[in-house]
Amino acid sequence: EADIYQTPRYLVIGTGKKITLECSQTMGHDKMYWYQQDPGMELHLIHYSYGVNSTEKGDLSSESTVSRIRTEHFPLTLESARPSHTSQYLCASSGPGPSGEQYFGPGTRLTVT
Amino acid sequence: GENVEQHPSTLSVQEGDSAVIKCTYSDSASNYFPWYKQELGKRPQLIIDIRSNVGEKKDQRIAVTLNKTAKHFSLHITETQPEDSAVYFCAASIYKLSFGAGTTVTVRA
Numbered sequence: 001e002a003d004i005y006q007t008p009r010y011l012v013i014g015t016g017k018k019i020t021l022e023c024s025q026t027m028g029h030d031k032m033y034w035y036q037q038d039p040g041m042e043l044h045l046i047h048y049s050y051g052v053n054s055t056e057k058g059d060l061s062s063e064s065t066v067s068r069i070r071t072e073h074f075p076l077t078l079e080s081a082r083p084s085h086t087s088q089y090l091c092a093s094s095g096p097g098p099s100g101e102q103y104f105g106p107g108t109r110l111t112v113t
Numbered sequence: 114g115e116n117v118e119q120h121p122s123t124l125s126v127q128e129g130d131s132a133v134i135k136c137t138y139s140d141s142a143s144n145y146f147p148w149y150k151q152e153l154g155k156r157p158q159l160i161i162d163i164r165s166n167v168g169e170k171k172d173q174r175i176a177v178t179l180n181k182t183a184k185h186f187s188l189h190i191t192e193t194q195p196e197d198s199a200v201y202f203c204a205a206s207i208y209k210l211s212f213g214a215g216t217t218v219t220v221r222a
Contacts (some may be wrong), residue, residue, distance in 0.1 A: 007211070034212045040200050043157070059114070059211075090156065099149065102210055104156040 002027045004081065006091050006107035012111045021076045021108045023091030032074040033092040036060060037107075044092070049074055057062055081112045115140045117205050119213025121152045127221050132190040136203035139184070143205040146179060146186045151200045151215075161188070193220045 004025045012018055025032065034047040035058075045058030050067040063085070064078050074093075078085055088109050094102040116139040120204045126132045135157045138146075147162035163186065170177050174193075179186040186205075190197055198220045204210040 010181075031209075040151070040153070040215070040217065042214045043202065044125060045209070057142060068138065103159065106156050 004091060004093055004103060006089075006105040006108050008108060010109050010111075011105060012113060014113055015080075015082055017056045017081050019078050019081055021078075021089055021111070023074045023076070023093075023105055023109070024072050025071065025074075025091075027093050027095070027103065029093035029095055029100070030071065031094045032075050033094070033102070034058070034064075034066060034074070035090040035092065035104075036062065036091055037088050039088065040084075047076065049056070063096050081110075083112045087108060114210035115143055115205055115207065117203060117211045117213045119203050119216055121216060122214065123217045123219070124141075125219045126193050128193060128195060130162055130193055132188075132193055132197070132218055132220075133187045134203065134204075135185060136213050137183075137206040138184045138206070138211075140207060141181075141184060142207050143219075145206040146177070147210070148175075148177060148188050149202040149204070149212075151199075151202065153199075155174050157202060165198060168194070193218075195220050195222055 007022045030051045032049050035043045044060035046062040049055045064092040088107045090107045091105040094100040135173045144165040150158035150160045151157040174191045175188045186218045202215050203213040
């Protein structure tokens with residue numbers, strides 16, 4: 001079944017650790033996105049990609065980085081986690097055309113102690 | 114860039130009543146307007162969308178209207194049920210979505 005997958009779903013990690021949040025999609029979409037969201041609050045776009053080897057920073061400044069080496073895979077990396085990074089991270093992808101329907105993954109809830 | 118404002122931020126309605134959420138956008142070039150519903154602990158789910166060449170779209174108890182001249186669009190939920198309780202987000206898009214801040218809807222039994 002076509003879907004968006006995120007791992008891990010929950011992560012508790014200490015300050016200063018390097019972490020990578022995984023996102024993969026079997027939707028066949030070219031465009032992918034990362035959002036940061038505190039529970040029930042605004043969705044903040046932190047990175048997006050329109051295809052392989054294309055990455056852009058979003059509207060919210062973030063200390064994370066992303067890569068897009070394969071169409072279906074869009075990992076997000078934090079080199080040195082801090083308590084301010086505690087949040088939920090949602091991956092999304094969208095279909096063809098400038099205004100394709102966008103679908104979200106289940107999210108990774110990150111806690112940095 | 115696009116700026117989307119959403120009102121109200123919270124909405125409490127009696128079961129069976131209607132709920133209306135309104136959004137305005139700033140960029141007249143925006144041509145796609147989706148609405149998402151996010152239940153507690155779940156991912157946002159696309160519930161209805163409208164494109165700029167259409168003024169109104171309906172799907173069972175939910176409907177969306179678009180006024181391009183005034184640059185605003187609205188979500189209407191009729192005959193509300195407890196399962197409609199969630200956070201609703203509007204968005205506008207030219208090439209990527211800009212989201213409103215969300216409306217927390219509570220349906221009182």
